[in-house]
Amino acid sequence: MKITKLEAVIIVTEVKNPMKDALHTYDAGTRVVTKIHTDEGIIGYGSSFFGRGKASGAILKLMLESELGPHLIGEDPHFTRKIRKKLWSIADYHGAEGFSHFAISAIDIALWDIIGKKANLPTAKVLGAVRDRIPAYCMAGWYVDTEKEYVAKCIETVEEGFKAIKLKVGKYSLENDIERIKIAQREVGPDIKIMVDANQGFDEKEALRRGRAYEQLGVRWFEEPLIPQHKESSARLARALDIPIAIGENFYSKFQFYDAVQAGAASIYQPDNRRAGGPTEWLEIGAITDVAGHHIASHGGGPANVNMLCVLPNAIFLESGSLKKEDGLLKTRLTMVDGEVLLPDVPGMGTDVDEEYIEKYRVD
Ligand SMILES: [Mg+2]
The missing domain is CATH 3.20.20.120 (Enolase-like C-terminal domain)
Incomplete structure (x- = not known):
């Protein structure tokens, strides 16, 4: 199996009642859905969300699609540790933590979603x-x-x-x-x-x-x-x-x-x-x-x-x-x-998204 494409979609929904803790107010309804496509037609999904920082979705999308995503093309999604090592190596000049690690995390979740779907089992199994x-x-x-x-x-x-x-x-x-x-x-x-x-x-x-x-x-x-x-x-x-x-x-x-x-x-x-x-x-x-x-x-x-x-x-x-x-x-x-x-009885990570929902709220 080979990875053929990575796309990242930004979704914004209105936050009507922002949540508040001791220091922060969570008023940004921004999420980024990462989709990894394969040559076998299986798609893996990973989602990130940001409670604060309204530009965060755009930064993560750029990191996913332009910085890291191109290096996934042609890789076998089962090689999760090989891919992680490669992505750390690409990101370490500007820092493999922070936004880079948001991207690496979403990619890894999507890869394990693909692996579970291929095995027709929840990834935990x-x-x-x-x-x-x-x-x-x-x-x-x-x-x-x-x-x-x-x-x-x-x-x-x-x-x-x-x-x-x-x-x-x-x-x-x-x-x-x-x-x-x-x-x-x-x-x-x-x-x-x-x-x-x-x-x-x-x-x-x-x-x-x-x-x-x-x-x-x-x-x-x-x-x-x-x-x-x-x-x-x-x-x-x-x-x-x-x-x-x-x-x-x-x-x-x-x-x-x-x-x-x-x-x-x-x-x-x-x-x-x-x-x-x-x-x-x-x-x-x-x-x-x-x-x-x-x-x-x-x-x-x-x-x-x-x-x-x-x-x-x-x-x-x-x-x-x-x-x-x-x-x-x-x-x-x-x-x-x-x-x-x-544990949800669905193949993969349970991270599949509703495409109609995405079309309704996507902003990019
Ligand atoms: Mg806490």
């Missing part, structure tokens, strides 16, 4: 699955305008079947964080696990002060207390606190995960399949963290993440939004049973 479902939590507690809205979202999430929810913290005082956690605990009850996410909002000292309060409240994990570059600060924090530290959504490639594991920066690692790399890289991130005795939880949801988490023995959680509110870009819909999301 081609890679060697360890499970066929994964516990899911919902990112429920964004910063919204009213307490009523906040409570409604937490309740709605639990009614949908999630047995764990995550809350944003760190935008205001510690007292405000405590109030948000206690309100959620009161509304969803003691059987629902609660995680918190500071989205890099603190320095080490403040993270320590707040982390001590979160652990007193029984919070399951404390996510991204610091900027991702501060791995040694994170390690001191992880040693000082009993609550697990979760980081990794802003790491590019196994090298950054390895550095964090070496520093002892966390005990839960959260690769994001837009940045971290595709299945080829995830297998290695999984091994690095597993050897160190740490866990994996995805940053972000969808069928591609489920395929990866069903392969990694040390994976514990899928992050997700409401499964009822998927907007129609992906053809594969996920199903949750008893708080766990099932």
Whole structure:
């Protein structure tokens, strides 16, 4: 099998209610769909999205179609490690991380989509699955305008079947964080696990002060207390606190995960399949963290993440939004049973897109 073409399509949809965390507002509805064509008629898909940065889609498209894509033509899509090495070599002059790694990740996901389709199996089964479902939590507690809205979202999430929810913290005082956690605990009850996410909002000292309060409240994990570059600060924090530290959504490639594991920066690692790399890289991130005795939880949801988490023995959680509110870009819909999301029974990564949706919202 040979790759014949790569195309990247930019889609923009309106964001009516931008999501807010401690520091950021996610107001850009930009996505890029990567399509890799083969001489056997199989097409592999990978999708990236950008919550912020309205020009990001155009930059990624250029990277995919003009910088990296031409080097894929004629390659056998099964040679994922050969292709990754080639793409790193092309990108390393301007940096293989950042936008380059968004492109490399999307390409790798599309390649593994092709491999799964060729085998007529979900990619997780081609890679060697360890499970066929994964516990899911919902990112429920964004910063919204009213307490009523906040409570409604937490309740709605639990009614949908999630047995764990995550809350944003760190935008205001510690007292405000405590109030948000206690309100959620009161509304969803003691059987629902609660995680918190500071989205890099603190320095080490403040993270320590707040982390001590979160652990007193029984919070399951404390996510991204610091900027991702501060791995040694994170390690001191992880040693000082009993609550697990979760980081990794802003790491590019196994090298950054390895550095964090070496520093002892966390005990839960959260690769994001837009940045971290595709299945080829995830297998290695999984091994690095597993050897160190740490866990994996995805940053972000969808069928591609489920395929990866069903392969990694040390994976514990899928992050997700409401499964009822998927907007129609992906053809594969996920199903949750008893708080766990099932591996979709479709060949490949489950990343096929609805072509009518693309035609409606494409901007290039
Ligand atoms: Mg996060």
